[in-house]
Amino acid sequence: MNSMINCQNPNHDSQRIKYICVDPICQTQQKIGCADCFLEDHVTHQRKNVEQFHDQVKQQLESFNQIEFQPITNAIQQDLEKQIENELENCLSCITYRFTNIKSDLKNLLDGENEKLQESYNALQQSKNNELDQMKNVNDILSISQEELNELVKFYQESSKIQNNYSKASEIFADEKQKIKQKKQKYLQKLRAIMQGLMKEFNDLMTTKNLQYDDFSEFETPQKSSMSPNKMTSFVESTRSQRRYYMNQSKKLLFGNSLRKE
Structure with a gap:
């Protein structure tokens, strides 16, 4: 030995x-x-x-x-990029869906207003055409019936009033068209305000800085929350030095x- x-x-x-x-x-x-x-x-x-x-x-x-120790690979980054793309696609789909509905609602409102205006236009135009039809025989005064002549005389007597009424109707019609145009602009302004508000909140929330400084505390344990890569190295070194003699x-x-x- x-x-x-x-x-x-x-x-x-x-x-x-x-x-x-x-x-x-x-x-x-x-x-x-x-x-x-x-x-x-x-x-x-x-x-x-x-x-x-x-x-x-x-x-x-x-x-x-x-x-x-699992080696660092691109798998985490690739998986994150794929998930971000999926989330972005879902987000854009939701936004597109909501704005498509808004556009459809606004179109229905404007279509309803235009339809009413078109009905008024058709009624005025028909009334005017009826007036003109009754006066179409003005070139045949000597050969028309007494009843037709009386209609011409009546038109002659009330022509100023008739023209004035139709002029007022035309102005009202123009005002209604302008109101519809103003409503359209108002809808667009509201839509633009919504978009600006969304973009402001989006810019405030979706920033790299905002994500970087999130503490992600829901994923942490008391031990993990204070264990950065540098601290892990220091922790291993300290435990090794403490056990040396x-x-x-x-x-x-x-x-x-x-x-x-x-």
Whole structure:
């Protein structure tokens, strides 16, 4: 047996190195030793014999080596882009649907107004045509009947009044057309105001800055919420430094040789 697997303490009769202290509260720098070492410095501490410690650490290292970090790929970005495109298409479809309905409603309103105006126009035009039909024989005064002549005389007597009435009807008709045009402009102004309001809210909400500073707290646990990539690295480094204990070269050799047989 190599002499390095025996205790180097002159008072311990070169006993075989047997134990390693694994107690979390141990403050002793010398973690490995013989039975007397442990009676003096680690009497109440948790311990493992060298072979057990070696096997268990090796097993833990193998388990530790099984931990894998998923590599960064474009899959996340591609999936995000696809979902954004789908959301955008859905959003545009909804907006198109709503504005198509609004356009249809406004068209129906204007069509109703135009239909009423067209009915008024047809009635006025028909009335005017009837008046003209009764006067079409004005060139045959000497040959028309007395009744037809009386109609011409009546028209002559009331022509100013008739023309005045039709002129007023024409003005009313023009006013109604203007009202419909004004209603159309009013509808367009309201629609434009809706669009401007939507675009303002959209610009305020859909900005990169607004998304970047969202805390996404609904996806976080108390541990994850404070664990940025830099903090994760620091966390790993700090846990590693906390579990280290001093072991000089001779102690490393002592531990290594204690595992090897002659």
